[in-house]
Amino acid sequence: MQVRAAVLEEFGRPLAVQDVELADPKAGEVLVRLEACGVCHTDLYTASGADPSGYAPCVLGHEGAGVVEAVGPDVTLVAAGDHVVTLFAPECGKCVHCLSPRTNRCTAIRDQQGLGYLPDGTARFSRGDEELRHFMGTSTFADATVMPEIALAKVSPEAPLAGCAPFACGLSTGIGAALYTAQVAPGSTCVVFGCGLVGLGAVIGARLAGAERIVAIDLSEERLAEARRHGATDTRVAADDTVDWIRSETAGFGADYTFEATGNVQVMQQAVEAAREAWGLATMIGVAGKGEMLDVVPRLLITGRRVTGSSFGGVKGRSQVPGLVDRWLAGEIDVDALVTARIPLDEVNEAFEAMERQEGIRTVIEL
Amino acid sequence: MQVRAAVLEEFGRPLAVQDVELADPKAGEVLVRLEACGVCHTDLYTASGADPSGYAPCVLGHEGAGVVEAVGPDVTLVAAGDHVVTLFAPECGKCVHCLSPRTNRCTAIRDQQGLGYLPDGTARFSRGDEELRHFMGTSTFADATVMPEIALAKVSPEAPLAGCAPFACGLSTGIGAALYTAQVAPGSTCVVFGCGLVGLGAVIGARLAGAERIVAIDLSEERLAEARRHGATDTRVAADDTVDWIRSETAGFGADYTFEATGNVQVMQQAVEAAREAWGLATMIGVAGKGEMLDVVPRLLITGRRVTGSSFGGVKGRSQVPGLVDRWLAGEIDVDALVTARIPLDEVNEAFEAMERQEGIRTVIEL
Numbered sequence: 001m002q003v004r005a006a007v008l009e010e011f012g013r014p015l016a017v018q019d020v021e022l023a024d025p026k027a028g029e030v031l032v033r034l035e036a037c038g039v040c041h042t043d044l045y046t047a048s049g050a051d052p053s054g055y056a057p058c059v060l061g062h063e064g065a066g067v068v069e070a071v072g073p074d075v076t077l078v079a080a081g082d083h084v085v086t087l088f089a090p091e092c093g094k095c096v097h098c099l100s101p102r103t104n105r106c107t108a109i110r111d112q113q114g115l116g117y118l119p120d121g122t123a124r125f126s127r128g129d130e131e132l133r134h135f136m137g138t139s140t141f142a143d144a145t146v147m148p149e150i151a152l153a154k155v156s157p158e159a160p161l162a163g164c165a166p167f168a169c170g171l172s173t174g175i176g177a178a179l180y181t182a183q184v185a186p187g188s189t190c191v192v193f194g195c196g197l198v199g200l201g202a203v204i205g206a207r208l209a210g211a212e213r214i215v216a217i218d219l220s221e222e223r224l225a226e227a228r229r230h231g232a233t234d235t236r237v238a239a240d241d242t243v244d245w246i247r248s249e250t251a252g253f254g255a256d257y258t259f260e261a262t263g264n265v266q267v268m269q270q271a272v273e274a275a276r277e278a279w280g281l282a283t284m285i286g287v288a289g290k291g292e293m294l295d296v297v298p299r300l301l302i303t304g305r306r307v308t309g310s311s312f313g314g315v316k317g318r319s320q321v322p323g324l325v326d327r328w329l330a331g332e333i334d335v336d337a338l339v340t341a342r343i344p345l346d347e348v349n350e351a352f353e354a355m356e357r358q359e360g361i362r363t364v365i366e367l
Numbered sequence: 368m369q370v371r372a373a374v375l376e377e378f379g380r381p382l383a384v385q386d387v388e389l390a391d392p393k394a395g396e397v398l399v400r401l402e403a404c405g406v407c408h409t410d411l412y413t414a415s416g417a418d419p420s421g422y423a424p425c426v427l428g429h430e431g432a433g434v435v436e437a438v439g440p441d442v443t444l445v446a447a448g449d450h451v452v453t454l455f456a457p458e459c460g461k462c463v464h465c466l467s468p469r470t471n472r473c474t475a476i477r478d479q480q481g482l483g484y485l486p487d488g489t490a491r492f493s494r495g496d497e498e499l500r501h502f503m504g505t506s507t508f509a510d511a512t513v514m515p516e517i518a519l520a521k522v523s524p525e526a527p528l529a530g531c532a533p534f535a536c537g538l539s540t541g542i543g544a545a546l547y548t549a550q551v552a553p554g555s556t557c558v559v560f561g562c563g564l565v566g567l568g569a570v571i572g573a574r575l576a577g578a579e580r581i582v583a584i585d586l587s588e589e590r591l592a593e594a595r596r597h598g599a600t601d602t603r604v605a606a607d608d609t610v611d612w613i614r615s616e617t618a619g620f621g622a623d624y625t626f627e628a629t630g631n632v633q634v635m636q637q638a639v640e641a642a643r644e645a646w647g648l649a650t651m652i653g654v655a656g657k658g659e660m661l662d663v664v665p666r667l668l669i670t671g672r673r674v675t676g677s678s679f680g681g682v683k684g685r686s687q688v689p690g691l692v693d694r695w696l697a698g699e700i701d702v703d704a705l706v707t708a709r710i711p712l713d714e715v716n717e718a719f720e721a722m723e724r725q726e727g728i729r730t731v732i733e734l
Contacts, residue, residue, distance in 0.1 A: 097645050100646070102645065102646040103645035103646050105644065105645045105670065265665065277472065278464050278469065278470035279467070279469040279470050284665055284668045284669060287665070287666075287669065288665040288666070293662040293663065293664060293665075294665050294668075295660040295661070296662075296663055296674070297660060297661075298632065298635060298651055298659065298660075299655070300676075301651045301674060301675055301676025302651060302654065302676035303472065303678060304470050304676070305675070305676070306673060306675040307674045308668055308672070308674070309665065309667075309669035309670070309671070
């Protein structure tokens with residue numbers, strides 16, 4: 001079939017929206033008619049050429065939501081008509097990581113996915129004789145895509161799909177970092193550095209976990225206002241004395257949990273320093289630039305701080321994304337406030353530009 | 368009373384063993400007749416002047432064991448005749464940290480202890496008109512010392528005191544890092560970098576926790592032989608490819624738990640890199656040099672590794688040291704093999720020199 005898709009032709013150039021061919025799903029694969037897709041920093045990171053593992057040409061996009069249109073042979077997990085969220089982090093349910101409650105890092109298809117292929121080592125997108133590789137196993141800047149069934153979370157059909165899209169990456173990443181990676185304890189103090197979609201997700205996750213104090217830090221007063229809307233109890237404009245201020249607000253000890261959602265290694269260092277002596281946990285969510293290092297003063301560790309990181313918020317996609325969507329439907333998560341722009345696919349490059357200007361929280365492409 | 372003590376007169380100079388005055392214990396304090404004291408790297412670190420928080424003159428030594436000779440007013444935790452291990456990390460049982468199961472960082476007396484004084488802000492040691500400050504709240508390079516009752520662990524009188532001394536610092540630190548800080552799970556794979564007393568303690572702790580594989584890394588074949596004696600299942604001479612080798616031995620993933628017991632920040636970095644994707648925990652036990660930083664590749668965190676540190680092995684001294692000593696008496700810990708030299712107090716400087724040559728595991732001063 002022919003689908004309209006935004007293709008990364010060359011690093012550092014605008015995406016080219018065009019008609020491409022999409023082949024039928026093979027065994028274990030699913031054809032998804034996409035309805036919405038968030039525009040995420042990871043798309044821009046790859047499009048810019050900054051991602052050392054990037055490749056082109058490929059169909060970009062990974063924060064998708066849609067409806068199953070058809071399934072290939074042997075598919076048992078979803079059926080035509082199911083509403084699904086796409087998962088760049090699949091869940092096979094059988095590998096050493098899926099069988100552990102401690103991680104969401106499914107190993108089933110990672111090698112081929114990293115190369116831009118579906119699990120059998122081929123691509124479903126093409127243009128004449130030329131194959132177009134998949135991006136993050138998803139490729140959701142398109143009317144439709146073909147994906148492995150283990151990479152689709154079946155969600156409530158009552159949830160509007162434009163609001164489901166952020167659960168495919170940024171929002172689940174932030175919420176999950178608090179709920180699943182850090183496992184924030186009720187009554188605790190949390191600090192979130194950076195109030196984009198991921199950081200706001202961490203604010204939401206901390207609130208859902210029952211944190212008593214949720215401190216949000218950002219350079220933008222507007223984003224701090226958003227953080228208050230989603231549950232931050234304290235907000236502060238980022239400054240040189242941020243860590244000292246956090247310590248002064250916590251009897252000199254620091255915060256029980258800190259979250260870094262900017263990808264800036266200096267901010268990561270602040271997140272470590274602001275974590276509490278004795279048991280503070282600093283969780284890195286942002287993706288640092290290539291070759292950048294996080295410098296940690298060893299004494300901060302010896303005196304009891306812990307440092308970790310989170311990918312897709314530690315969320316096991318098929319098992320846990322549906323429940324997060326349900327919490328939105330139950331009124332616990334204000335997704336509407338997070339989707340600050342809705343655009344057609346043709347405007348994807350403008351969405352990248354707006355993102356670079358840090359405008360809004362999340363732009364969703366309606367397909 | 369007059370006691371013989373090894374005094375740090377000036378950084379970088381040999382200790383001066385001499386007679387000094389020891390005042391009676393005040394309220395909440397205890398006079399301990401010391402029988403044995405281990406010579407620890409921390410003593411040498413301070414004596415050398417490398418420790419930025421060091422001070423002189425003071426009575427050095429902190430890995431002591433002895434018998435309570437007298438108690439000051441209001442002492443309820445120990446009585447004359449009790450066998451005790453000295454605790455540079457006290458346990459008041461009442462502060463915010465003592466009340467938490469997550470940490471051993473008692474806050475009760477830390478400020479004065481850091482300055483070299485007992486909790487009331489004065490010293491018990493003197494020489495004529497000159498006060499001699501306490502070291503780490505202990506000062507156990509002496510026939511006797513005065514310490515707060517909350518800094519003494521009452522241990523079995525059946526345990527020879529020369530063997531109790533290493534439980535006052537190095538041995539408990541290593542064992543505790545595995546048992547209490549990392550909480551090694553049965554059946555797991557552990558890697559210990561550095562096989563001095565602390566590293567061997569971590570090997571022992573991993574064994575006591577039921578680890579299936581315990582890999583010890585050191586530059587010295589002799590120390591690796593010691594590691595095997597205490598429970599290491601695999602040993603390897605440290606080399607440039609240590610991390611690659613560990614990954615190759617663990618299906619490419621890395622070890623469930625790694626422990627750093629050298630204080631070298633490059634080795635700390637290896638400990639992080641050798642920890643397993645998805646859930647590996649790297650625990651820093653060694654003390655880095657002033658101003659040195661641990662460089663962490665953020666991607667290692669995002670993909671699920673955790674980094675922490677351990678002070679006194681996370682051991683709550685009064686509550687948990689007695690049980691560790693009991694495990695020695697029960698035959699689970701081979702302390703005799705760890706005490707590789709016994710010397711009189713007058714030879715303390717020679718013990719420092721032997722330590723710099725990395726001779727033996729632990730020298731104990733018999734007092």
